[in-house]
Amino acid sequence: MLHAYEARTLRQPAGASSLTIMDITAQAARLPAFENHESIWLGRDEKRGLRAIVAIHDTTLGPALGGTRIWPYASFEEALADALRLSCGMTYKAAIADLPLGGGKAVIMADPKTGKTAALLAAYAEMLAALNGQFITGEDVGLTLADADFLRARTPNVTGTTRGGSGNPSPVTAKGVYLGIKAAAKHRFGTDDLTGRRVAVQGLGAVGSALCEKLHRAGASLAVADIDAARVEGRAGISVLRP
Structure with a gap:
């Protein structure tokens, strides 16, 4: 069972938001894919249909960078393992390329064809903003250029956009x-x-x-x-x- 921990480096969601964010690092540490990750965040918004995981592996070189994948995972554990594995890979990719960035990854548990709504993306943008600059994201499976533009209009820590970003990666x-x-x-x-x-x-x-x-x-x-x-x-x- 997941338990909420003190939000060490989060901004509280504004107003009467239905979004909740929990630190699930301790639970994630039990999985084989865990590689000394710095923090794992679970964002949930039942009203707007969001269930997302942001895995931050290592920020030694800078804020974590990694795409957001939207996929209908068979289970929460499968989604968490994917986020852990991919975020670790992003750390090495950034380091090899000598970028001032760390590794991270986000997954949203939803079918991108039927479950991806404006309300869900708005809730996710709120989660990104609450992470207070720890994580920069962009396109991955299920997240389009238009989706990235939608997120960027609501939070600055999104790249791969048509405005203020690098475009379609x-x-x-x-x-x-x-x-x-x-x-x-x-x-x-x-x-x-x-x-x-x-x-x-x-x-x-x-x-x-x-x-x-x-x-x-x-x-x-x-x-x-x-x-x-x-x-x-x-x-x-x-x-x-x-x-």
């Missing part, structure tokens, strides 16, 4: 993966020419689709898979990986 992420594939090819084959190379891409979201376009233009042979069958239909010349 998906094409940049896809380019990074593409360059990584070329580097791996050169290491293995002595050339980064991808003509005729067979590349498997799992997931055809914003990043995966952009990556496939780059690989296709480079002459690679693609095999793709996605849990959404509609995303792979009608892709001429591309093999579909099936379980």
Whole structure:
């Protein structure tokens, strides 16, 4: 059972807000995915349909940065484990890139197709603001550029926006993966020419689709898979990986 702890570095939600925020670090520490995280916050707003976890792994180099994922997790424990694992990875990514940022991640337990509402996002923006600068977020699975703009209009600690941010991060992420594939090819084959190379891409979201376009233009042979069958239909010349 979750217990509320003293909100050490939070701003209290304004007015008669229905949002509550709890420190669940002690509970999260029992999971295998816990890696000495600094703090784990649970935000709940039954009235507006929000159930969100913000995992802050390490802020040695600066405030935690990580995307917000909206996904219909099978259980709370599954959502928490995902937030723990991804936030730890963000710490290493920022450190490797020599950025003045730490690692964090947020997950919202909802179906992005049916459960993502303006009220839910407004409650989440309130949670971000209450974290008082500890966590900066942006797009991930289920959170679009329009959603990021919506959040940014309500709290400043959101990036990947059309105003005051870097814009849609998906094409940049896809380019990074593409360059990584070329580097791996050169290491293995002595050339980064991808003509005729067979590349498997799992997931055809914003990043995966952009990556496939780059690989296709480079002459690679693609095999793709996605849990959404509609995303792979009608892709001429591309093999579909099936379980």
